[in-house]
Amino acid sequence: MATQADAQELAALRALSARIGSNPHLTQAAGGNTSLKAGDTLWIKASGTWLKDALSDDIMVPVAMVPLIEAVERRDPAADKPQAFAIGALNPRGLRPSIETTVHALMPQRVVLHVHCVDTISLAVQADCEIKAARRLEGVEWAYVPYRRPGLPLAQGIAERLRPGVDVLILGNHGLVVAAETVTDAERLLHRVRSLLARTARTAANADAAALTALAGDSSGYRLPADVEAHAAALDADSRRMAEAGSLYPDHVIFLGRSSVVARPGEHVADVIARLGVKPAAILFPGVGVLMRGDASTGADAMQRCLADVTARIDITARLNYLTAAENDELINWDAEQYRQKLNAAG
Numbered sequence: 001m002a003t004q005a006d007a008q009e010l011a012a013l014r015a016l017s018a019r020i021g022s023n024p025h026l027t028q029a030a031g032g033n034t035s036l037k038a039g040d041t042l043w044i045k046a047s048g049t050w051l052k053d054a055l056s057d058d059i060m061v062p063v064a065m066v067p068l069i070e071a072v073e074r075r076d077p078a079a080d081k082p083q084a085f086a087i088g089a090l091n092p093r094g095l096r097p098s099i100e101t102t103v104h105a106l107m108p109q110r111v112v113l114h115v116h117c118v119d120t121i122s123l124a125v126q127a128d129c130e131i132k133a134a135r136r137l138e139g140v141e142w143a144y145v146p147y148r149r150p151g152l153p154l155a156q157g158i159a160e161r162l163r164p165g166v167d168v169l170i171l172g173n174h175g176l177v178v179a180a181e182t183v184t185d186a187e188r189l190l191h192r193v194r195s196l197l198a199r200t201a202r203t204a205a206n207a208d209a210a211a212l213t214a215l216a217g218d219s220s221g222y223r224l225p226a227d228v229e230a231h232a233a234a235l236d237a238d239s240r241r242m243a244e245a246g247s248l249y250p251d252h253v254i255f256l257g258r259s260s261v262v263a264r265p266g267e268h269v270a271d272v273i274a275r276l277g278v279k280p281a282a283i284l285f286p287g288v289g290v291l292m293r294g295d296a297s298t299g300a301d302a303m304q305r306c307l308a309d310v311t312a313r314i315d316i317t318a319r320l321n322y323l324t325a326a327e328n329d330e331l332i333n334w335d336a337e338q339y340r341q342k343l344n345a346a347g
């Protein structure tokens, strides 16, 4: 840490990170990340760590920012492995910087917050997101960045859209970035943008836990989700239709796999597994609720709830952009994500 002012600001950022990480409408599991620029060093959340642990655990990694930005400008594949730019002497635990480090490095402001805000995502998955967001974000200096895989492709997408003065990015099929010179101003901007993008969620009926337990049977190992809110994706017919039609954002694919599995009328868990030939991380039972595979990670539970929270906020007439088959594949086969998932499972 270069100066005492930087140290104070990093402490403030850790406190804000813990607040953001504790709000499932802003981040889920190891998603989202925060950063502070101190001279030429970028302090960024480590890959696979959870923002909610920012006060109790050392989750911030120092990265040499100038060579990283130069690598993005050269389109050097090294920029896709930000661990190569971590400052070893200040990183005794050998943590890997977030996959999304380049997003933070490219924003010129000192403090950057990247969140998977459900209000933002519910807009960012819509085909006319840019037009709808423009109506809501009047007076905000913002830019829309169409979907790219996080890492170097997303960094290049941001570089193409970034204009001087922009301090808010809406990342298509992904989330929100806000940036400011201080932690206080960044938090204020986050809440301002979030309230401008806020959407009312459709309410769903209650899940039928007894019926779900019967559908799981004695030997499937399937269980109820960690959050009761997760059931809404199976209970609300429109949410279910949106979920079944494809993958809407990267962390869904990474933690739950492609799209969502919906049981057919009369099917129990064993029937669904027999039909698919695999055990999906989650199964949606129309009008009844959701069951999770017994070994599904806490990250999978967080993302199942996120799906319900996002789809409940999407207008039922909206046209949606789904990730393509190739985009799903590049997430599933992505080495950096496999690392993040492994840490998540261990944690």
Ligand SMILES: [Zn+2]
Binding pocket: 031, 032, 100, 114, 115, 116, 150, 174, 175
């Ligand atoms: Zn993200």
